[in-house]
Amino acid sequence: MLNTFDTTTALMCKALGHPARLAILRQLLHEDRCICGRIVEVLPLAQSTVSQHLKVLRDAGLIRGDVEGPKTCYCADRARLADLATALADLLSASEKKR
Amino acid sequence: MLNTFDTTTALMCKALGHPARLAILRQLLHEDRCICGRIVEVLPLAQSTVSQHLKVLRDAGLIRGDVEGPKTCYCADRARLADLATALADLLSASEKKR
């Protein structure tokens, strides 16, 4: 009754299920690439908290982070986000067929 | 930096951010309408727990529940789910334009 689809989709949804993380993702989509410090500037949260949120997003596969010297440059994984949007749309369309 | 979009979208994502709730939604999409007891049959969770998950989904606007005598008949709000899929897709396409 709960399958792989559920757990991976739920993981992504869960990652987006916090306003701060959604804001972080939007920031990354907007600026394309940015370092942790930039996000700390924009959000009213401590550096350690932002770092924690970035980890959640990364673990869900929604963003990637390249270490560049002492900095880490983050960017959104657009394909994964597209996958999620598709997964939700598919959930709907699969059930439409049998109506 | 965190707006209405973020909070409402995050609320829906958060509701979907648990495998059991995703399974419940899928069940409702599949069977179109079903009562709480039916979901309890399908999931390995206690009645009170299922009821709690149904409340979370309802508060997020993803499902609706009609009281029918002693039973409550739940159904998925397809429009809201479509809205979420669209919101995520828009998030992407809005950022594509400026690349």
Next chain:
DNA sequence: TGGTTTAATCGTAAAAATACGATAAATGAT
């Protein structure tokens, strides 16, 4: 009316999430 069925709510325990400051680790600059 009394008993049954159904679902919500209450109370509660355990686990997870959230936020922070402090610290550590790594790199770059002087």
Next chain:
DNA sequence: ATCATTTATCGTATTTTTACGATTAAACCA
């Protein structure tokens, strides 16, 4: 080599989530 910058991680307190059994409330049936 030392110092500054940047980010991850640690430790921790607080809040929230999750799950359960027990109880309540409402409606139906006999």
